Amino acid sequence: MTGILSTSNGFAGTDPRDAGTGPQGAPAPAGRWRHWVRRHRTLAAGAAVVAAALALAVGTQLAPKGDSVPLSVSNAGPDGAKALGVILRQHGVDVHTPERLEGALAVLRQGSTLLLYDRNGVLDGPQLEALMERADRVVVVTPRLNTLTALDSGIRQAGVVPEAFPVLEPGCILPEAEAAGQVTGAGSFVYDGGTTCYRPGGSAAGLLATSADGRITVVGSTAVLGNDKLDEAGNAALALRLLGSSPDLVWYLPTLQDVAADGGGTSLDDLAPDWARFLGPWLLVVAAAAIAWRGRRNGPLVFEPLPVVVKAVETAEGRARLYHDSHAIGQARDNLRAGLLTRLAGSLGLGPGATAAETIAAAAAVLGRDAAGIAALVNEHPQTEARLVAWSQALDNLEKEVTTQ
Amino acid sequence: MAVSGRFVALVALGLLPVLLFPGWPTVLAVGAVLLVLLCTDVLLAGTPRQVEVLRAEPANVTLNNMAEAVLTIRNNGNRRLQGTLRDGWQPSAGAQNPVQAIDVPAGESRRLAILLRPVRRGDLKTPHVTFRSFGPLGVAARQRTIGCPGSLRVLPPFHSRRHLPSKLRQLRELDGKAAVQIRGAGTEFDSLRDYVRGDDVRSIDWRATARRSAVVVRTWRPERDRRVVMVLDTSRTSAGRIGDETRLDTGMEAALLLGVLAERGGDRVDLVAFDRRVRARAGSAGQGNLLGRLVQAMAPLEPELIEMDWPALPAQVRAVSPHRSLVVLLTTLDGGAPEEGLLPAAERLASQHSVVVAAVRDPQLGTMLRERDDATGVYRAAAAERALLQRAAVTAELRRRGVEVVDAEPHQLPPRLADMYIKLKAAGRL
Numbered sequence: 001m002t003g004i005l006s007t008s009n010g011f012a013g014t015d016p017r018d019a020g021t022g023p024q025g026a027p028a029p030a031g032r033w034r035h036w037v038r039r040h041r042t043l044a045a046g047a048a049v050v051a052a053a054l055a056l057a058v059g060t061q062l063a064p065k066g067d068s069v070p071l072s073v074s075n076a077g078p079d080g081a082k083a084l085g086v087i088l089r090q091h092g093v094d095v096h097t098p099e100r101l102e103g104a105l106a107v108l109r110q111g112s113t114l115l116l117y118d119r120n121g122v123l124d125g126p127q128l129e130a131l132m133e134r135a136d137r138v139v140v141v142t143p144r145l146n147t148l149t150a151l152d153s154g155i156r157q158a159g160v161v162p163e164a165f166p167v168l169e170p171g172c173i174l175p176e177a178e179a180a181g182q183v184t185g186a187g188s189f190v191y192d193g194g195t196t197c198y199r200p201g202g203s204a205a206g207l208l209a210t211s212a213d214g215r216i217t218v219v220g221s222t223a224v225l226g227n228d229k230l231d232e233a234g235n236a237a238l239a240l241r242l243l244g245s246s247p248d249l250v251w252y253l254p255t256l257q258d259v260a261a262d263g264g265g266t267s268l269d270d271l272a273p274d275w276a277r278f279l280g281p282w283l284l285v286v287a288a289a290a291i292a293w294r295g296r297r298n299g300p301l302v303f304e305p306l307p308v309v310v311k312a313v314e315t316a317e318g319r320a321r322l323y324h325d326s327h328a329i330g331q332a333r334d335n336l337r338a339g340l341l342t343r344l345a346g347s348l349g350l351g352p353g354a355t356a357a358e359t360i361a362a363a364a365a366v367l368g369r370d371a372a373g374i375a376a377l378v379n380e381h382p383q384t385e386a387r388l389v390a391w392s393q394a395l396d397n398l399e400k401e402v403t404t405q
Numbered sequence: 406m407a408v409s410g411r412f413v414a415l416v417a418l419g420l421l422p423v424l425l426f427p428g429w430p431t432v433l434a435v436g437a438v439l440l441v442l443l444c445t446d447v448l449l450a451g452t453p454r455q456v457e458v459l460r461a462e463p464a465n466v467t468l469n470n471m472a473e474a475v476l477t478i479r480n481n482g483n484r485r486l487q488g489t490l491r492d493g494w495q496p497s498a499g500a501q502n503p504v505q506a507i508d509v510p511a512g513e514s515r516r517l518a519i520l521l522r523p524v525r526r527g528d529l530k531t532p533h534v535t536f537r538s539f540g541p542l543g544v545a546a547r548q549r550t551i552g553c554p555g556s557l558r559v560l561p562p563f564h565s566r567r568h569l570p571s572k573l574r575q576l577r578e579l580d581g582k583a584a585v586q587i588r589g590a591g592t593e594f595d596s597l598r599d600y601v602r603g604d605d606v607r608s609i610d611w612r613a614t615a616r617r618s619a620v621v622v623r624t625w626r627p628e629r630d631r632r633v634v635m636v637l638d639t640s641r642t643s644a645g646r647i648g649d650e651t652r653l654d655t656g657m658e659a660a661l662l663l664g665v666l667a668e669r670g671g672d673r674v675d676l677v678a679f680d681r682r683v684r685a686r687a688g689s690a691g692q693g694n695l696l697g698r699l700v701q702a703m704a705p706l707e708p709e710l711i712e713m714d715w716p717a718l719p720a721q722v723r724a725v726s727p728h729r730s731l732v733v734l735l736t737t738l739d740g741g742a743p744e745e746g747l748l749p750a751a752e753r754l755a756s757q758h759s760v761v762v763a764a765v766r767d768p769q770l771g772t773m774l775r776e777r778d779d780a781t782g783v784y785r786a787a788a789a790e791r792a793l794l795q796r797a798a799v800t801a802e803l804r805r806r807g808v809e810v811v812d813a814e815p816h817q818l819p820p821r822l823a824d825m826y827i828k829l830k831a832a833g834r835l
């Protein structure tokens with residue numbers, strides 16, 4: 001290793017300090033590092049910038065973001081329930097927020113209230129039964145059909161609150177509802193069965209439903225609990241009364257991680273006939289055979305030595321592009337003028353030594369026009385490209401006139 | 406080894422038992438049957454190792470004509486050889502039927518003809534022949550490639566041949582013309598004939614007239630047995646494509662027409678293809694007809710990506726013809742620096758020989774010159790003008806040094822060069 005280092009150092013050999021850094025010629029690592037940075041300043045600066053950008057990107061990606069789970073007690077957004085959680089804690093309620101089913105089961109004690117908001121319906125029957133066994137009271141927020149069925153409380157889904165009812169009257173004998181008064185009804189679901197309160201338009205189903213034994217309360221609205229509308233109508237009163245009645249509250253929001261592991265049911269494989277297993281692989285074998293049939297080349301490739309062929313006009317076109325890019329108006333004008341005069345001298349029968357003035361005079365004589373006018377045209381210096389185009393066309397016309405005479 | 410479409414069909418057919426009796430035993434059984442079929446067929450196939458291939462060299466062909474490459478296959482094995490043969494001609498040889506079915510019983514031989522329609526001049530090659538020998542079932546084959554090089558020489562097309570009759574007529578008209586019109590240094594006395602109306606009275610030979618009752622005029626014939634040396638530039642500038650062909654190809658057309666014409670005119674013709682060294686050389690001195698030798702020499706020429714060695718050119722010409730000759734340089738006027746290359750070389754040659762520079766002018770430049778609709782067009786016109794002015798300057802410079810210049814568009818160059826030859830011959834300047 002030392003040998004390699006000293007060799008490479010010998011190659012670099014520009015800094016005299018490096019040569020004397022050690023008896024074997026191997027400099028101290030720090031010195032070498034500084035030396036490298038000095039030699040590759042641009043590279044080092046670039047690397048530093050890239051590293052900083054990378055760190056920034058990773059940092060922003062990894063930085064803890066605000067909780068955005070709906071009805072989470074740590075979510076301060078409109079659909080969160082941080083306000084409610086804070087109020088309950090201020091009033092001495094112990095709010096537990098387990099993340100997993102096991103955690104919820106562990107913290108549930110005698111006399112606890114469980115708030116269950118399973119918006120994706122991830123919990124299955126046995127899991128819900130386990131929760132029901134441990135919890136004293138369960139407040140279920142907008143449960144889905146499978147959750148309700150599994151709870152087996154006699155409460156059923158009964159549609160949504162019509163838009164005509166932005167607020168709902170209690171209209172029942174439940175003390176919580178009576179005390180709270182009106183609550184927000186917009187965008188809520190109604191449930192039927194047990195004792196129902198907040199019934200829109202005198203139907204049997206209501207926003208709040210309690211089972212016959214009073215253990216299960218179904219709330220058909222997240223707005224009643226959410227930060228956004230907690231201070232409207234009697235939302236806060238209803239929510240606090242529902243959840244603050246016991247000293248212990250377990251606030252459990254099931255996630256996809258709580259999905260029961262056992263798949264259950266029959267897969268497509270079980271349903272397919274026996275031969276289907278062999279169909280695909282055998283077709284692959286057929287495809288492989290077809291590839292071998294068509295893909296085998298009939299002998300090695302044969303060389304075709306290609307000759308060099310260049311478009312001869314390419315140089316002129318390249319020069320034209322150079323003129324265009326640099327807006328070489330003067331150069332273009334000189335070329336066009338010289339070409340015109342040469343050809344005119346030829347077609348007018350003047351010798352190769354004819355001067356511009358002689359050529360112009362001869363052309364004017366042939367055309368029967370004033371030599372001064374033609375000289376003014378031929379000797380003009382166009383200043384803009386537009387003028388150059390017009391001028392060159394005028395020259396072309398002049399040449400045609402002379403040659404047709 | 407190679408499999409055939411039949412094998413693929415068999416494998417596909419194998420799907421039937423696999424689907425009817427699904428299970429691994431069926432799959433293995435069907436696979437085994439297929440494998441056995443495959444191996445049997447390969448083992449029973451005639452062995453391409455014991456095949457002898459003889460190639461008859463195809464005759465020369467001019468571009469875009471048909472040629473036939475003939476192969477003789479002898480099966481020295483003890484099994485019938487059945488399958489296909491592929492002759493590996495390079496693509497530009499335009500093989501019409503490179504893959505052919507063969508069926509050669511053991512110990513016999515067969516002849517195959519492969520039709521070629523070459524699309525490129527030069528020596529086109531085939532390095533090998535590939536056999537695919539199928540077994541009796543036609544399921545699988547042994548494949549073997551046998552080195553069997555062959556080549557086909559494709560000659561330049563000589564399209565300018567169509568100008569030949571009219572130019573030859575012009576050349577013949579020189580014979581017997583009245584002397585006064587072509588009186589010059591090199592004209593030679595030919596014969597005496599009776600005066601007809603229209604003959605110049607100055608060509609009357611009074612002495613002969615005195616001997617006879619009728620008026621007799623002398624006729625002259627153009628000088629003969631002069632030398633024409635054509636130098637074909639194969640350097641990098643000859644790779645430039647003008648119209649449909651390279652400068653080199655146009656130069657060949659012009660050289661062929663001039664060569665044939667000059668030979669009929671009784672002159673000795675030599676051709677040198679040169680860049681930094683001599684690429685080809687042909688002339689009247691050899692056996693056979695001149696045209697054949699010229700096209701043979703030109704056929705394999707390709708433009709080389711190197712600069713022309715102008716200073717070495719006079720020595721090359723001297724090596725071909727030490728006497729005064731007509732030296733025709735088939736090159737270009739718009740190379741990088743003609744004042745360093747072409748001009749001094751032409752001047753040196755002109756001091757001893759009569760020199761003609763023949764160059765192709767790009768018709769595209771004329772088109773560029775006329776399109777002046779917008780700024781881009783005008784700049785293109787200016788660039789084209791500059792290129793033409795440069796050519797004109799080089800032409801004027803050459804003429805000033807006593808060198809004749811033929812500057813023409815591709816299809817015009819051969820007849821114009823022929824005209825120049827006839828003109829020089831008529832003027833006795835060869």
